[in-house]
């Protein structure tokens with residue numbers, strides 16, 4: 310995972326630190342770093358920010374002698390990446406749901422994102438996580454748009470032994486979400502997971518419909534699902550959804566396909582919302598908590 314970006318950072322560091330780390334060499338090194346970040350799907354503004362932080366850290370801790378320049382440089386990059394990724398408002402859906410359960414209220418989570426990014430699969434993975442932790446779950450079949458989407462959800466629900474609240478194709482997704490929440494309240498079900506249709510972020514009508522779901526269902530958490538392989542497109546999608554409905558966090562899928570990892574950095578920085586999980590495969594168990602420190606460490610090879 311993320312081997313490409315790690316390799317690129319490593320070669321930038323090596324190139325930069327074979328020389329003495331003078332002011333001029335430092336500027337070159339940071340420039341090199343910025344280039345490899347951008348080449349690996351880190352948005353330009355984010356790459357610039359990371360490089361500024363890295364430079365500050367190096368200049369700030371500069372001693373007369375730099376014995377291990379490479380290690381020093383890597384530490385500065387590591388800290389900078391961590392700073393970009395550490396959210397102001399971290400969320401743990403499990404903790405969140407535990408608190409709401411204590412108050413006797415269901416936790417409602419809406420999944421948004423464009424077609425094929427992995428919303429439905431991710432919803433099913435999270436349903437499985439909640440079930441394993443002893444929560445009861447109901448699913449709202451909010452994608453009434455794409456042919457086969459309700460059946461896809463029902464197949465997951467059958468395997469996971471979870472009820473699906475649905476209506477016909479073409480029905481109002483907001484009404485279905487509302488019904489599912491009412492169902493959860495009446496039956497004391499802990500978690501309501503709301504699927505939604507794949508919306509092109511450029512499609513105004515569909516974004517309006519998304520806003521309607523949020524207005525009617527008032528979900529506790531709105532999670533953007535982005536495809537890590539989409540790189541900078543995933544970032545522009547996240548921006549659009551964030552602007553339209555205000556997301557609380559993101560889940561990045563298909564990270565098992567060894568993408569550069571740049572999208573994770575960009576989405577966290579630009580939306581100011583954390584990446585909560587990453588999808589690492591097609592099975593229910595293939596969902597991992599996203600840990601900024603783990604990610605930052607992975608990006609900095611320690612040879």
Ligand SMILES: Nc1nc2c(ncn2[C@@H]2O[C@H](COP(=O)(O)OP(=O)(O)O)[C@@H](O)[C@H]2O)c(=O)[nH]1
Pocket residue numbers: 422423424425426427428429430431507562563564565566587588589590591595
């Ligand atoms: N390799 C891999 N495939 C995934 C992952 N998440 C989803 N997929 C696949 O991506 C495709 C689209 O997923 P789906 O949930 O239908 O996307 P949706 O249109 O956003 O609901 C399916 O073939 C999934 O199996 C992941 O983390 N890794």
Ligand SMILES: [Mg+2]
Pocket residue numbers: 428429430452458504505507
């Ligand atoms: Mg779907």
